[in-house]
Amino acid sequence: MSELERARRCAxxxxxxxxxxxxxxxxxxxxxPGSVTAEMTVVKAMLxxxxxxxxxxxxxxxxxxxxxxxxxxDDLTVAAGASIEFLRPAVEGDQLTAVASEQSRxxxxxxxxxxxxxxxxxxxxxxxxxxxxxxxxxxxxxxxT
Amino acid sequence: MSELERARRCAxxxxxxxxxxxxxxxxxxxxxPGSVTAEMTVVKAMLxxxxxxxxxxxxxxxxxxxxxxxxxxDDLTVAAGASIEFLRPAVEGDQLTAVASEQSRxxxxxxxxxxxxxxxxxxxxxxxxxxxxxxxxxxxxxxxT
Amino acid sequence: MSELERARRCAxxxxxxxxxxxxxxxxxxxxxPGSVTAEMTVVKAMLxxxxxxxxxxxxxxxxxxxxxxxxxxDDLTVAAGASIEFLRPAVEGDQLTAVASEQSRxxxxxxxxxxxxxxxxxxxxxxxxxxxxxxxxxxxxxxxT
Amino acid sequence: MSELERARRCAxxxxxxxxxxxxxxxxxxxxxPGSVTAEMTVVKAMLxxxxxxxxxxxxxxxxxxxxxxxxxxDDLTVAAGASIEFLRPAVEGDQLTAVASEQSRxxxxxxxxxxxxxxxxxxxxxxxxxxxxxxxxxxxxxxxT
Numbered sequence: 001m002s003e004l005e006r007a008r009r010c011a012x013x014x015x016x017x018x019x020x021x022x023x024x025x026x027x028x029x030x031x032x033p034g035s036v037t038a039e040m041t042v043v044k045a046m047l048x049x050x051x052x053x054x055x056x057x058x059x060x061x062x063x064x065x066x067x068x069x070x071x072x073x074d075d076l077t078v079a080a081g082a083s084i085e086f087l088r089p090a091v092e093g094d095q096l097t098a099v100a101s102e103q104s105r106x107x108x109x110x111x112x113x114x115x116x117x118x119x120x121x122x123x124x125x126x127x128x129x130x131x132x133x134x135x136x137x138x139x140x141x142x143x144x145t
Numbered sequence: 146m147s148e149l150e151r152a153r154r155c156a157x158x159x160x161x162x163x164x165x166x167x168x169x170x171x172x173x174x175x176x177x178p179g180s181v182t183a184e185m186t187v188v189k190a191m192l193x194x195x196x197x198x199x200x201x202x203x204x205x206x207x208x209x210x211x212x213x214x215x216x217x218x219d220d221l222t223v224a225a226g227a228s229i230e231f232l233r234p235a236v237e238g239d240q241l242t243a244v245a246s247e248q249s250r251x252x253x254x255x256x257x258x259x260x261x262x263x264x265x266x267x268x269x270x271x272x273x274x275x276x277x278x279x280x281x282x283x284x285x286x287x288x289x290t
Numbered sequence: 291m292s293e294l295e296r297a298r299r300c301a302x303x304x305x306x307x308x309x310x311x312x313x314x315x316x317x318x319x320x321x322x323p324g325s326v327t328a329e330m331t332v333v334k335a336m337l338x339x340x341x342x343x344x345x346x347x348x349x350x351x352x353x354x355x356x357x358x359x360x361x362x363x364d365d366l367t368v369a370a371g372a373s374i375e376f377l378r379p380a381v382e383g384d385q386l387t388a389v390a391s392e393q394s395r396x397x398x399x400x401x402x403x404x405x406x407x408x409x410x411x412x413x414x415x416x417x418x419x420x421x422x423x424x425x426x427x428x429x430x431x432x433x434x435t
Numbered sequence: 436m437s438e439l440e441r442a443r444r445c446a447x448x449x450x451x452x453x454x455x456x457x458x459x460x461x462x463x464x465x466x467x468p469g470s471v472t473a474e475m476t477v478v479k480a481m482l483x484x485x486x487x488x489x490x491x492x493x494x495x496x497x498x499x500x501x502x503x504x505x506x507x508x509d510d511l512t513v514a515a516g517a518s519i520e521f522l523r524p525a526v527e528g529d530q531l532t533a534v535a536s537e538q539s540r541x542x543x544x545x546x547x548x549x550x551x552x553x554x555x556x557x558x559x560x561x562x563x564x565x566x567x568x569x570x571x572x573x574x575x576x577x578x579x580t
Contacts, residue, residue, distance in 0.1 A: 014194030020202065023190050045168050048212065049159030050286075055212075055224050056205025057165065063201045067193065079200050080399070081420070083228035083373065083518055085546050085565065087539050104522050104558055109370070111520050111561055113548075123539055126546055128563060130371070130420075130520065141195075225544070226565070228373055228518065230401050230420065232394050249377050249413055254515070256375050256416055258403075268394055271401055273418060275375065275516070275565075304484030310492065313480050335458050338502065339449030340576075345514050346498045347455065350491025357483065357490075369490050373518035431485075 007033040007072035010138050014071060021064045024057070028064065033072040034102030034112070038065035042094040053090035062114040062127035065100035069112050070131035076138050077110070082129040088122055095119040098127075108133050152178040152217035155283050159216060166209045169202070173209065178217040179247030179257070183210035187239045198235035207259040207272035210245035214257050215276035221283045222255070227274040233267055240264040243272075253278050297323040297362035300428050304361060311354045314347070318354065323362040324392030324402070328355035332384040343380035352404040352417035355390035359402050360421035366428045367400070372419040378412055385409040388417075398423050442468040442507035445573050449506060456499045459492070463499065468507040469537030469547070473500035477529040488525035497549040497562035500535035504547050505566035511573050512545070517564040523557055530554040533562075543568050 001009070011030045015021065021028065021038075029037045040061045048054040063082065070077045090096055097117050104111040114127035146154075156175045160166065166173065166183075174182045185206045193199040208227065215222045235241055242262050249256040259272035291299075301320045305311065311318065311328075319327045330351045338344040353372065360367045380386060387407050394401040404417035436444075446465045450456065456463065456473075464472045475496045483489040498517065505512045525531060532552050539546040549562035 016194075017196065018192075018194035018199075019189060020191050020193050020199035044164060046165050047163075048165050049161075049163035050221070050223070051162065054163075054165035054205060054208070055227070056201060056208045059204045059208070059227075060199060060201025063199070063204070067200075076195070078195070078234075079231050081228065081230040082200070082204075083226065083563070085226040085539070085563075086224050087541075087546075089223075103561055104520070106522075111522075126538055126563075128518070128520075128561075228418070230394070230418075232396075232401075248416055249375070251377075256377070271393055271418075273373070273375075273416075306484075307486065308482075308484035308489075309479060310481050310483050310489035334454060336455050337453075338455050339451075339453035340511070340513070341452065344453075344455035344495060344498070345502075345517070346491060346495025349494045349498070349517075350489060353489070353491045353494070366485070368485070368524075369521050371518065371520040372490070372494075373516065375516040376514050379513075 003033045006074055010071050010074055011068050013138060014068065024060065026061060026064050028068050030068065030072065034069050034105070036065045036069040036100045038098045040096050042090050042092055042096065044092055047092060055086055058090060058116060058125050059084050061096055062098045062116055062125060063129065065098040065114050066112045066127065066129035069100035069102060070110050071138060074138050075133045076136040076141060077131045077133045080130045080132045082127060085126045087126065088124050090118060090124050096124060148178045151219055155216050155219055156213050158283060159213060169205065171206060171209050173213050175213065175217065179214050179250070181210045181214040181245045183243045185241050187235050187237055187241065189237055192237060200231055203235060203261060203270050204229050206241055207243045207261055207270060208274065210243040210259050211257045211272065211274035214245035214247060215255050216283060219283050220278045221281040221286060222276045222278045225275045225277045227272060230271045232271065233269050235263060235269050241269060293323045296364055300361050300364055301358050303428060304358060314350065316351060316354050318358050320358065320362065324359050324395065326355045326359040326390045328388045330386050332380050332382055332386065334382055337382060345376055348380060348406060348415050349374050351386055352388045352406055352415060353419065355388040355404050356402045356417065356419035359390035359392060360400050361428060364428050365423045366426040366431060367421045367423045370420045370422045372417060375416045377416065378414050380408060380414050386414060438468045441509055445506050445509055446503050448573060449503060459495065461496060461499050463503050465503065465507065469504050471500045471504040471535045473533045475531050477525050477527055477531065479527055482527060490521055493521070493525060493551060493560050494519050496531055497533045497551055497560060498564065500533040500549050501547045501562065501564035504535035504537060505545050506573060509573050510568045511571040511576060512566045512568045515565045515567045517562060520561045522561065523559050525553060525559050531559060
């Protein structure tokens with residue numbers, strides 16, 4: 001099994017069980033180990049009191065891209081934290097694309113950057129996530145659902 | 146009108162129009178100008194591929210508390226960015242409480258800290274938000290919906 | 291030995307060997323395990339191209355307070371990362387005080403907040419540090435100098 | 436005057452007056468508007484209590500690269516904040532290189548990423564700075580020294 005195949009199997013396994021990302025209509029593509037593209041359309045239920053997309057949903061899209069990027073190595077990895085810069089509002093109907101790339105990875109810790117853009121290619125947010133690998137194989141994990 | 150009354154009117158105005166926070170069942174209480182408590186119950190639709198609450202929803206709860214805290218002054222204020230530390234997972238049925246407090250506020254910029262705890266009082270996340278005030282009165286704003 | 295005594299012994303041991311903090315004239319006081327005050331006077335050599343204190347020196351003061359705060363438990367602890375918000379410039383002659391307090395601490399990870407104020411009590415910076423404990427006793431460590 | 440010439444004139448003007456960066460032996464090279472390389476050798480006076488380079492000096496190097504990168508447009512720009520991830524310690528004698536690149540820039544705000552590496556090309560730190568442009572021309576600024 002190639003590294004890319006392994007990354008995609010990890011992603012498939014996670015995605016099947018990821019109600020949050022699926023319910024939001026997020027589509028995930030593994031382009032390389034540590035590299036992921038996630039897409040989401042902004043719907044009315046995501047709008048905040050100012051009629052723009054709640055920052056929480058932009059973060060969620062980026063966080064999903066990050067989670068799939070850092071779980072490419074069959075080693076269950078969780079988010080220790082993240083930061084986000086909001087560059088431009090997103091509105092209803094916008095199609096957002098988050099591209100995650102690995103910046104650094106050691107045995108236990110990784111740093112992943114995610115750029116979120118809209119359908120015009122304009123930057124919406126910059127996200128940086130900090131991952132912590134648990135050492136538990138993802139492939140042996142039992143789901144409780 | 147007292148400062149607290151003004152803060153609560155701003156919050157009511159925002160909340161009426163905030164589909165995202167309302168659809169997630171987030172309840173918002175303004176305790177003082179710049180201080181807000183927001184509560185949310187973790188439901189199945191918020192779980193990620195590891196059967197714990199997607200970090201995006203924990204962020205969203207904190208971000209809502211932050212947004213209502215920084216919009217207490219009838220001056221439309223947006224999030225420029227934020228960082229979050231994830232301290233402990235949240236699971237289905239957990240009742241999360243986010244408490245936002247103002248750390249710093251100048252004419253245009255503010256820093257707000259949010260602590261998220263579960264129903265046992267255990268810390269789930271620490272959030273720090275950076276707010277930018279636009280100078281546009283919130284009370285004169287027309288909603289487009 | 292009380293917890294406070296232990297914290298102070300750890301700090302004394304670190305400080306003796308901390309050329310960086312000593313050369314900058316930083317004075318460190320352990321007020322409780324996980325709580326530290328560090329003070330520094332802004333001198334001409336710390337000014338940047340705009341005649342205000344280089345942000346790097348404000349960060350350094352906060353980082354020193356953080357380092358001594360998280361090393362209170364005889365468990366060698368290093369900084370994994372940090373963020374800082376610059377609220378107000380500091381100028382030559384300003385006397386800065388950094389107060390570090392523990393926000394969260396598990397076996398391996400800790401979060402520490404540091405507030406930096408000037409001699410008028412005005413906020414200069416907010417800092418949040420992420421600590422990683424190595425598990426190596428500080429008291430048994432050999433210095434190589 | 437080309438954009439690169441303007442960026443270099445802004446840098447020269449800043450550097451002449453930047454005692455902090457000069458005293459630390461930091462060398463600054465503007466490679467393009469918004470892109471800067473800064474180099475520094477770790478000396479004994481930069482070591483902390485654990486005999487490695489104090490994180491404050493690694494931050495300072497990155498912050499200098501950031502400051503020169505964001506001041507390329509003859510518009511006096513200050514740091515609003517920054518975050519840093521420490522990836523690997525630096526020791527006495529290490530030659531560190533910080534490469535700053537512009538990630539986003541609007542009229543008033545910019546985001547700059549800085550990678551710090553050692554003489555072996557190994558990553559030492561990742562830094563992300565948030566810049567705020569004041570609108571004051573840098574070229575008309577009087578220095579008070």
